[in-house]
Amino acid sequence: MLPAFSATSHTETAKRLARKVSAFVETEIIPNEPLLAQQGERSLRLQSDLAYKARQAGLYGLFYPLSHGGKIASLEDYLLVAEQEGRTEFSQAIFASHTALDAHMLLKFGNEAIHEQFLQPMVSGDALPCYGMTEPGHSGSIPSLITTTAYLSNGYWYIDGRKWFISNADRATFMTVLARTAGKETALNQALSMIIVPAGTPGFKIERQLTMMGHSYGQGEVSLTAVQVPEHYLIGTCGGGLDLMNKRLGLGRLLRAMNWIGLAQRCMDLMGARIHSIRGKFSRLAEKQLVRQHIFNTYQAIAGARELIRIAARSVDAQNPDEIAINAAKMAASHALCIASDCAMQLYGAEGLSDLTPLYGINRIARTSRILDGNDESLISSVGRRLINHYQHHAVYSFD
Numbered sequence: 362m363l364p365a366f367s368a369t370s371h372t373e374t375a376k377r378l379a380r381k382v383s384a385f386v387e388t389e390i391i392p393n394e395p396l397l398a399q400q401g402e403r404s405l406r407l408q409s410d411l412a413y414k415a416r417q418a419g420l421y422g423l424f425y426p427l428s429h430g431g432k433i434a435s436l437e438d439y440l441l442v443a444e445q446e447g448r449t450e451f452s453q454a455i456f457a458s459h460t461a462l463d464a465h466m467l468l469k470f471g472n473e474a475i476h477e478q479f480l481q482p483m484v485s486g487d488a489l490p491c492y493g494m495t496e497p498g499h500s501g502s503i504p505s506l507i508t509t510t511a512y513l514s515n516g517y518w519y520i521d522g523r524k525w526f527i528s529n530a531d532r533a534t535f536m537t538v539l540a541r542t543a544g545k546e547t548a549l550n551q552a553l554s555m556i557i558v559p560a561g562t563p564g565f566k567i568e569r570q571l572t573m574m575g576h577s578y579g580q581g582e583v584s585l586t587a588v589q590v591p592e593h594y595l596i597g598t599c600g601g602g603l604d605l606m607n608k609r610l611g612l613g614r615l616l617r618a619m620n621w622i623g624l625a626q627r628c629m630d631l632m633g634a635r636i637h638s639i640r641g642k643f644s645r646l647a648e649k650q651l652v653r654q655h656i657f658n659t660y661q662a663i664a665g666a667r668e669l670i671r672i673a674a675r676s677v678d679a680q681n682p683d684e685i686a687i688n689a690a691k692m693a694a695s696h697a698l699c700i701a702s703d704c705a706m707q708l709y710g711a712e713g714l715s716d717l718t719p720l721y722g723i724n725r726i727a728r729t730s731r732i733l734d735g736n737d738e739s740l741i742s743s744v745g746r747r748l749i750n751h752y753q754h755h756a757v758y759s760f761d
């Protein structure tokens with residue numbers, strides 16, 4: 362049975378789209394998961410066939426900007442849809458939710474030429490972005506360590522450097538590169554810039570593909586050698602890259618958190634199915650206190666994370682991003698997914714470790730979620746610092 366989506370604060374459009382996405386995931390994607398999990402040409406073809414079907418059903422790019430085909434205006438509303446999309450680990454490319462972040466960044470901070478050359482083809486499904494921030498040999502959590510450089514000469518940017526763990530590097534048609542455009546003597550908030558590099562540009566080279574826990578999610582290592590691109594491929598302002606990076610991370614963290622919450626809910630539903638299966642009944646799983654603890658822990662983690670995401674989403678919708686809530690929401694969603702996938706895997710015994718259930722793949726995603734887009738420690742540190750700073754000037758922290 363499909364969820365009821367009874368929350369009154371959401372628009373009718375969001376509730377209707379969430380129901381349609383839920384049905385599409387249930388009937389079109391989940392039955393195809395075993396084939397989608399097999400990497401290679403066949404699974405890529407199936408993914409693109411499903412993306413075509415999603416587009417025909419009016420479910421493609423739902424969180425693109427409204428001016429570019431999107432259908433949902435607020436992040437709080439998108440939570441309803443994103444958690445349904447997120448119920449399968451294969452949904453992102455099918456619903457184009459993986460490019461929504463770039464669409465918003467390019468629309469807001471790109472010039473007209475960028476809109477025409479990169480944004481428009483991307484929302485039409487003819488271009489795929491990737492984002493080049495992390496570099497080999499340096500902590501990805503510390504932007505001051507970025508060594509990729511770009512300098513401007515006679516109307517062109519010249520870029521040199523190396524990036525790794527870049528999602529979709531092998532299939533992307535362009536990369537947004539975070540590069541240093543001023544020396545160490547310049548304050549970091551004026552020293553980094555974002556510049557677009559089309560994948561075919563001479564000097565842009567995929568050095569190798571990297572696997573994550575034995576599985577390829579399309580992360581690659583890319584070298585940039587004397588890459589030359591026109592001056593107007595700069596996004597935002599020269600030197601304003603750190604601010605753009607933080608804006609990108611904030612929205613990106615929330616979008617991912619919403620998907621993870623959906624995946625965590627799927628794990629909880631799988632636990633319910635196992636407990637009430639014939640096998641579960643024989644073992645009287647429903648009566649075991651420790652099994653109740655598993656489902657309680659999962660529920661508590663999901664419900665808490667969902668509420669934090671809602672608070673964070675509202676702050677972004679109100680153009681007043683609450684960094685504490687955003688970072689805490691990302692961590693809470695990742696934590697909920699880790700708990701949910703681990704408890705579900707445990708309840709399924711050996712089957713949970715095999716490819717007879719989707720849990721092995723989900724568990725792998727759960728593990729990457731603690732590092733991707735800000736590792737746990739950095740986020741805890743950032744939230745803790747902000748809270749402590751708050752108490753320097755206030756006696757009370759208001760949760761309103």
Ligand SMILES: Cc1cc2nc3c(=O)[nH]c(=O)nc-3n(C[C@H](O)[C@H](O)[C@H](O)COP(=O)(O)OP(=O)(O)OC[C@H]3O[C@@H](n4cnc5c(N)ncnc54)[C@H](O)[C@@H]3O)c2cc1C
Pocket residue numbers: 491492493494495499500501502503525526527528529573578580729732733734735736737738739742
């Ligand atoms: C699935 C996946 C997809 C990715 N896609 C992209 C992409 O498309 N583009 C891109 O640019 N990058 C991408 N990355 C890279 C990602 O952004 C980095 O992994 C992340 O920023 C962390 O950087 P790092 O791996 O260098 O780890 P580091 O920054 O070196 O951190 C490693 C560990 O050091 C410890 N640590 C770090 N900072 C602190 C702190 N402040 N306090 C305490 N301990 C700390 C933590 O234990 C942390 O896990 C991806 C990563 C994954 C896993």
